[in-house]
Amino acid sequence: MEIFSQGMQALIDGLLTGGVYAMIGAGLSLIFGVMRIINFGHGDFVVLGMYSAFFAATALHMDPYLSILVVAPLAYLLGFAVHRLILSRLLGASEQSTKLASLGIGLVVSNAILLGFGTQPQTVDTTYSTSVWVMQVGTLELRFSVIRVVAMVITAALIFLLNRMLFTSEIGKAIRATGQNRLGAELQGVDTRRIYAVIFGIGTVLAATAGVLLLPLLSATPTMGTIFTNKAFVITILGGLGSMPGAIIGGLILGVVESLGSSIFPLIPFLNNHFGSNYRDAYGLIIFLLVLLLKPEGLFGRTVKRV
Template sequence: MDVFLQTLVAGILKGGLYALIGIGMTLIMGVMGIINLAHGQLMMLAMYVTFVLNTMGVDPYISLFVAMPLLFLLGMAIQKFLLNPLIKVETILPENQVLMTVGIGMVLTEIARFAFSSDYKYITTGYANQTFYLGNISFSMALTIAFVIALAFTAVMFWFLLKTDLGRSIRATAQDKDAATLMGVNTGRITVVTFGLGSALVAAAGCLLAPVYYIFPDLGGPFTAKAFIITILGGLGSTVGAIFGGVTLGLAESMGATYFGMEYEDIVGLTIFILVLLFLPGGFKRLTKV
């Protein structure tokens, strides 16, 4: 029983951070109708920002106040200057925005490789390897702090979407872009801001994960895949579903690593992903409305 509870705790802690990654991609998907396949690379970039600041003595969690604004501005620039122009271009490939995000991801990866080489980097903190116990269950200090901060960001994001005029405009654009335009919403501005918000959220996840993950240029690809899986599990465009999707993926990976072996960690998550596509194609969105 202790092993199961320990695995459950590890999965939930990891899943909370995955949810933050998934919410960022889900916001972009809901408003723009595309999957951002540079999502993980944006997170990787935030992790390198955290690494550079850490070499200057800045705590990774303090680096949130630098990485998030930087990635917010970068995300807005990507949407305004690289993705929005493609909407106005007639093409036989309506998925050209998605293809552009693939190219952006490749460029960000190679920029990171040029600047930092392919060597693994790591963050040095006094709490990265610390644990505390509740009964017989151990909790990673770094993951627990990151989980609490991720919960706070998620709560703030829901308040923003539900209670502010800009948040309501984002939700209206996601639900029906044409109707939102007719109601006076500047949907072009909303898409730019939303991409910035999605980038800032994944930057937060990168800062929170940096103390417990090695950092290298190709890190973005696997996390883009995880974000995509979370988005599908949660239901395209559902922010509440992204939370369930993130926790589900975290639990699946944790259970797979414990009961089948570390090499099966990703396989279990992908298997659940395939089963959801087969038997619950709408993901958790069928159970949620936000």
């Protein structure tokens, strides 16, 4: 009974955390789906969002989640500028050049954070950080962390707005056309270089906003961008490269797997001795490897036949 109760609670926590993970994966998946590049600096923009929220909370005395109203526009401008000034010059270059450029951008971001804030881990507390909603279901007492629920609601709202923009606006149509056929879009008068900059800006917004949402839940360090980049890769591979619905499902799966693994395994002596709760990130990688073995194209990816 204890394992079942812990499992239900871990499932709830995992779904709420997985929603924020989905935003990280959605940003990387959107960039790849349209631009066909892998942004190795994606996780560093997540960390940049975390430190931006920390600065807003400590220097401006602003609620970290309210700071999204400031962080998101600035993140878009940063991503747009990075593409215009650096990545746009590599259009048509080798794939390795783009990968190295994105990796270099990530290193610049992480070292700038390190220079500005030092190595000390940072976090913030809000008035609702420890608040919990309790729901009684039969003999089970389920607890919903208010801060996780708020993060999930903000994530769902942003992804909904992004989806509406992609499918109802003129720029959304241009983005989808560019992702499907760049040359065809250009023949129809679409400025694909501008679209690429817009997409990179949106991807940066999603990454930075996810960082803001995660800050009250985690301690930020300047060098933890690699962790989030790895999570984004796991999410996009789980869901299928370039698939937005897949990124959302992949994020939820990763959150649930990590939460269940770190909560239930310690209750089982044999598993606790070999795995325990200190291997939280490893559980997602195990699922990642299983998906690669059983469905290499991802849950929502398309199989490409080679002839």
